[in-house]
Amino acid sequence: MTMASTLEQRLDEFTRRARERSEALAADALPALAALREAGRKTFATTSLPGPKTESWKYSRVGPLLEEGLLDRPQAETAVPDVTGIESFDAGRILIVDGVVRDLPATADGITVTRFAEAGAEAAATLGRELGQLADMSERPFVALNSGLIEDGVLIHVGPDVQADSLELVIAQSGDAGPHGAHPRVLVVLETGASLTLLERHLGTRAVFTNSVIEVRIRDEARLEHMRLQLDAGAGRSLTALDVAVGRNARYDLQQALAGSTFRRNEIRIRCEAPGGEVRVGGATLTRNRSHLDTQMCLEHIAPHCSSNQVFRALAGERSKTVLNGRIHIHPGAQKTAAELSSRNLLLSHDAEIDTKPELEIYADDVKCAHGATVGRLDERALFYLRSRGVAETQARMLLSFAFLTAVVDAFPVAAVRDAVRPVLEAAFLAPAEASRP
Amino acid sequence: MLKISNLHVTIAGETILNGLDLEIAAGEVHAIMGPNGSGKSTLAAVLSGREGYEVTEGSIEYFGEDLTALEPEERAWRGVFLAFQYPVEIPGVTNMEFLRASVDALRAHRGEAATSAVDFMKLARATCKQVGLDTDFLKRGVNEGFSGGEKKRNELLQMLLLEPKLAVLDETDSGLDIDALGVVADGVNTLRSAERAIILITHYQRLLNHIVPDRVHVLSGGRIIRSGGKELALELEEKGYGWLTEAAA
Ligand SMILES: Nc1ncnc2c1ncn2[C@@H]1O[C@H](COP(=O)(O)OP(=O)(O)O)[C@@H](O)[C@H]1O
Ligand SMILES: [Mg+2]
Numbered sequence: 001m002t003m004a005s006t007l008e009q010r011l012d013e014f015t016r017r018a019r020e021r022s023e024a025l026a027a028d029a030l031p032a033l034a035a036l037r038e039a040g041r042k043t044f045a046t047t048s049l050p051g052p053k054t055e056s057w058k059y060s061r062v063g064p065l066l067e068e069g070l071l072d073r074p075q076a077e078t079a080v081p082d083v084t085g086i087e088s089f090d091a092g093r094i095l096i097v098d099g100v101v102r103d104l105p106a107t108a109d110g111i112t113v114t115r116f117a118e119a120g121a122e123a124a125a126t127l128g129r130e131l132g133q134l135a136d137m138s139e140r141p142f143v144a145l146n147s148g149l150i151e152d153g154v155l156i157h158v159g160p161d162v163q164a165d166s167l168e169l170v171i172a173q174s175g176d177a178g179p180h181g182a183h184p185r186v187l188v189v190l191e192t193g194a195s196l197t198l199l200e201r202h203l204g205t206r207a208v209f210t211n212s213v214i215e216v217r218i219r220d221e222a223r224l225e226h227m228r229l230q231l232d233a234g235a236g237r238s239l240t241a242l243d244v245a246v247g248r249n250a251r252y253d254l255q256q257a258l259a260g261s262t263f264r265r266n267e268i269r270i271r272c273e274a275p276g277g278e279v280r281v282g283g284a285t286l287t288r289n290r291s292h293l294d295t296q297m298c299l300e301h302i303a304p305h306c307s308s309n310q311v312f313r314a315l316a317g318e319r320s321k322t323v324l325n326g327r328i329h330i331h332p333g334a335q336k337t338a339a340e341l342s343s344r345n346l347l348l349s350h351d352a353e354i355d356t357k358p359e360l361e362i363y364a365d366d367v368k369c370a371h372g373a374t375v376g377r378l379d380e381r382a383l384f385y386l387r388s389r390g391v392a393e394t395q396a397r398m399l400l401s402f403a404f405l406t407a408v409v410d411a412f413p414v415a416a417v418r419d420a421v422r423p424v425l426e427a428a429f430l431a432p433a434e435a436s437r438p
Numbered sequence: 439m440l441k442i443s444n445l446h447v448t449i450a451g452e453t454i455l456n457g458l459d460l461e462i463a464a465g466e467v468h469a470i471m472g473p474n475g476s477g478k479s480t481l482a483a484v485l486s487g488r489e490g491y492e493v494t495e496g497s498i499e500y501f502g503e504d505l506t507a508l509e510p511e512e513r514a515w516r517g518v519f520l521a522f523q524y525p526v527e528i529p530g531v532t533n534m535e536f537l538r539a540s541v542d543a544l545r546a547h548r549g550e551a552a553t554s555a556v557d558f559m560k561l562a563r564a565t566c567k568q569v570g571l572d573t574d575f576l577k578r579g580v581n582e583g584f585s586g587g588e589k590k591r592n593e594l595l596q597m598l599l600l601e602p603k604l605a606v607l608d609e610t611d612s613g614l615d616i617d618a619l620g621v622v623a624d625g626v627n628t629l630r631s632a633e634r635a636i637i638l639i640t641h642y643q644r645l646l647n648h649i650v651p652d653r654v655h656v657l658s659g660g661r662i663i664r665s666g667g668k669e670l671a672l673e674l675e676e677k678g679y680g681w682l683t684e685a686a687a
Contacts, residue, residue, distance in 0.1 A: 380489070385526040385580075388486045389540035389596060390514035390547070399539065403530025403579075 010066045011049045017071045018044060022148040032127040033116060033150055040137065040147025047141040056139075059323040059355045060294040064237050064263040065142075069179030070209040074098035078174035083203060089416040091166035091199060094154055097174050098208070099182025101152055110162035116153045116185075123155055131187055134215040134243035140267070143241050146183040146213040153185030158222075161193040166414075171212055173204030173236070181209040188215065190222040192247075197225040199417060205234025207262065216244040216252075220274065223251040225413045230258045230266075231424050233291050237263040246306075248274035255282040255412045257421045259428060260291025260320050267296045272306035272334075279308040284408035286425055287320035287352070289434045294323040299339060301330045304364075307338040313408045314345040315401050316352035318433050327359040328369060335366045343373040346404055348397070398429050439464045439501060439635045440604060446495035447477075447484050447660075454480045456660030457496070462604075465632040469646055469671060470639045472657035473679050478639045479523055481657070482608040486520040487513050500604065514540075515547035517603030521593040521610045523639075528580035533592070536580045537562055541599055562599070568628075569594045570621050586613045594625045605629060606637045611645040623648030643675040658683045 022041045029037065050057035080102055083095060092105025094113060101115045114123050116131075131153075137144040158164045171184050190196055202210070218224050230238070238261060246252045252270065270279055279299065287293045299308050308328070316322045326341045345354040358371040378400050386396035402409075405425070412418035440462045447455035454477050462468050472478055484491050485498070487510035498505040505513060528536070542552045553561070566573050569591045581589050590610050597605055610622050626636060626649050638649065646654070646668060654670040655662045656679065664670065664682050674682075 379526075379528075381526045382528045384488055384510060385522070385528070386536070386539075387510035388488075388514055388520055389536070389600065390511050390543035391536075391539050392511050392543065393509070395539065395543075396511075399531050399535070400528065403528065406530050 007051065007063070011051070011062075014049065014066050014071060015044070018145055018148065021071060021073065025149070025151060029151070030116060030119065030124060030127065032124065032131050036132045036147045037150050039132065040144045040150065043137040043144035044141055044148045047137075047139065047144060049141050056296060056325070059321065060263070060265050060292065065209055065239070067179070067207070070181050070237065072178075072180045074100065074177055074180040074182055078177050081172050081175050081203065083170045083172050083201075085168060085201070086199070086416055086420040089166070089168070089199065089414060089420070091168040093168045093170060094156070095170045095172065096154065096184045097172050098177050098180065099184050099210070101154055104154070105167065108165065110159035111164050112155065112157040113167070114155050116155060119155065123157065126157055126189060127155060127187065130189055130215070130217055132215075134217065134245055135213050135241055136243065136269075140241065142211050142239050143213055146185060146211050146241070149183045150185055153187065156186070156188045156196075156198075158190045158194040158196050160191040162191075164194065164196040166197040166199065169198060169200045171200070171202045171210065173206050173208055173210070177206070177208060179207055181211060184210065184212040186212070186214045188224070189217045190219060190224055192219045192221055194219070194222045195224070197414065198227070199414070200226065200228045202230040202238060202240075203232055204236050205232050205261070207235040207237065209237045210239070212238075212240040214240065214242045216242070218244065218246050218250045218252055220248040220250060222247065224253070226252065226254045227412055227414065227417050228254065228256040228258070229421065230256070230264065231428070233259045233261050233288065233428065236261040239263075239265050241267045242269070244268075244270045246270065246272050246277040246279060249276035250274075251278045253280045253413060255408070256284070257409065257425060258283060258285040258293055260285075260287030260293035260322065263292055265294040265296065269298045269300065270308070271300040272303055272308065274303045275305040277303065277306040279306070280411075281308070281310040282408040282411045283312040283314075283324075284405045284421075284425070285312070285314040285322060286317075286428055287315070287322050288317040288428065288431070289320060290318070291320045293321070296325050298327040298329065301328070301334040301337045301339060304333060304335040304337065306334070308340065310341040311408055311411070312343040313405045314343075314354060315348055315405065315429070316345065316354050317348035319349070319351045321353040322355070324356045325359060326357070326371070326373070328361070328371065330362045330364050330367050330369065332363040334364045337364065337367040337369070339367070340370045341372070344404070345373075345375045346401060347375060347377050348401070394430065398426060401429060402426065441499040442496070444496035445484070445493065445498065447480060448492045448494055449480070449490060454660055455484070458657070458661050460655065460662060462635045462637065464635055466652040467626075467630060467636045467638065467649060469651040469654045470637060470657055471641065471654065471671065471674055473683070476657045477660045478657055479608055482520050482523070482606050482639060485606055486510060486518060511543070514600075515544060519597055519600055519602030519605045521597055521605070521607040523608040523612070525581050525589040525593055527582050527584075529582045531580050532576070533578055533580050534562065534576040537576070537596065537599055540596065544600055565595055565598050568598065569625060570618070571595060587615070587618050590614060591618065591621065594622060597629065598625055601629070603633065604635050604637070606639070608639045609641065611640050611642060619645060620648065643671040646671045656682055
């Protein structure tokens with residue numbers, strides 16, 4: 001690629017190379033993988049990559065994803081990085097490094113955690129039924145790209161009425177990999193009445209492209225506690241699609257603590273497909289320096305008598321940018337829906353940017369829907385009050401900022417995780433600003 | 439301890455303090471009285487280092503140091519304390535967390551170790567009792583949803599925990615019932631010592647029945663127009679400010 005290439009040329013080049021890489025994949029995959037790959041390749045070829053005019057990409061430019069080498073395959077054998085977890089959070093670990101499944105926990109009764117490539121008959125049947133069903137590819141070229149390049153992935157399957165032990169899903173980069181694109185794929189299926197606590201951690205600060213797709217099926221009466229930590233700032237280019245279907249009287253709880261990086265975008269779609277579903281989402285975010293964090297939330301209320309409650313709190317410092325698009329779509333017939341979304345944001349510097357947009361589409365008349373978004377700054381009076389009591393300015397700013405995040409951090413359902421998140425965020429808050437380039 | 443000379447202060451270009459002189463020695467309690475809008479809170483704000491107040495002329499010396507050159511927290515580290523006329527609510531920061539951060543910050547600057555959680559809890563509870571606040575207030579957000587009187591008691595609680603060298607109380611007695619007034623007076627009298635100076639800004643002479651001041655000053659139009667002993671407060675109670683402000687005009 002020459003320096004003078006236009007965005008259009010770079011998009012074309014990216015598309016061409018993606019096709020080449022997809023076509024070069026071994027043909028001996030499981031039928032489910034082969035089918036998904038085929039569909040992904042086709043969709044990718046006919047979907048244009050988001051340009052400046054694509055509404056849902058208004059605040060996120062694809063440029064950082066198109067850089068030299070970011071479509072290359074990762075090296076096959078790289079060192080496993082240090083992924084030391086959270087002390088006193090005892091969980092079986094699934095480790096994906098540079099898109100390659102490197103480690104899986106021991107199996108337990110009623111729970112299957114397997115690589116797609118090693119799926120037994122039952123797991124293969126589950127894959128055949130579920131894989132690619134939730135992660136809609138239309139209008140989402142990077143989901144299509146992930147599908148078109150699929151070689152492996154992880155299936156987490158919890159059988160009916162099984163109360164599973166906690167699992168940890170670590171999506172990491174190796175320390176010695178050059179630029180490449182990794183396309184992790186995970187499918188989680190909780191059968192009727194099952195329950196699981198899943199901690200998802202993304203690690204790595206290098207300039208690699210991690211394009212993850214996670215599909216989650218929560219069947220009737222099942223419950224998933226899902227915690228997501230993306231706390232590494234740095235040069236990572238991370239795009240994560242999370243598509244969740246919530247069954248009858250099922251419960252989905254997603255709590256997130258997120259930092260920005262050179263490019264980070266999370267596309268989250270949650271579908272309440274049957275009555276009685278309950279969804280709770282939290283997001284505590286901190287962006288600093290020139291980092292970027294884009295959350296595209298979409299809550300689809302399809303069935304009646306479901307509830308969703310979403311709380312986002314964001315701090316943006318220096319020249320960073322935080323985007324939250326909170327879409328709530330209440331379909332015709334989804335009567336008695338109660339949907340709430342609160343997005344409160346603090347600008348910590350004059351150059352930081354926060355774009356938060358409510359998007360309500362309501363096609364049922366008997367619903368309760370509340371949506372609030374605010375962007376503000378720290379209360380100078382409170383800051384002075386603290387300082388007048390001897391609390392140094394930086395610490396006073398931190399106290400006030402974290403008072404703001406507390407509601408979300410406290411909502412993490414596992415105390416060990418909650419207690420680990422706070423000091424990481426505090427350290428990130430207190431770290432000196434990077435010298436800004438002219 | 440404190441020497442204010444010819445102090446001129448403007449807010450947004452408007453002159454509020456206009457040649458104020460005031461000198462306070464360690465061990466003294468001074469009362470500052472004066473009509474609404476005369477600049478009492480402005481003086482308190484300038485002493486504590488609030489932003490937006492410009493000293494255009496004159497000086498404030500505190501233990502020989504130029505106080506105006508210091509940040510608010512640096513003043514607090516050196517023993518300056520202001521009990522706010524309108525204490526700020528800070529939801530999300532618990533009173534306990536706030537008090538401990540303050541006390542430990544001051545201790546650190548005196549070269550003392552941070553308090554242990556248990557010791558601090560004991561101290562905070564005991565001090566709550568002293569100012570008549572239920573210990574539940576320690577768990578609540580700073581001043582969050584406190585009544586006017588509770589906020590004032592909370593200011594007093596902070597003052598007692600921080601043990602300032604120079605305490606400025608800005609109308610801490612306003613809006614208090616007799617019981618609460620007694621608590622404020624007891625608090626101030628407890629603090630009163632040979633090493634400390636206290637400035638009581640008040641509208642009412644009733645507080646001065648409980649705390650006997652060494653000097654009473656009348657502030658009007660941004661300067662001190664009259665100073666005297668404790669009997670001046672009684673005279674003001676009787677005659678109001680009119681006779682003084684007219685004479686000064
Ligand atoms: N932030 C401000 N901006 C402009 N004028 C102010 C501000 N604060 C106080 N003032 C003015 O300064 C004068 C003195 O106010 P203040 O010090 O609060 O008086 P006091 O405490 O004696 O009642 C008043 O005329 C008031 O309107
Ligand atoms: Mg006042």
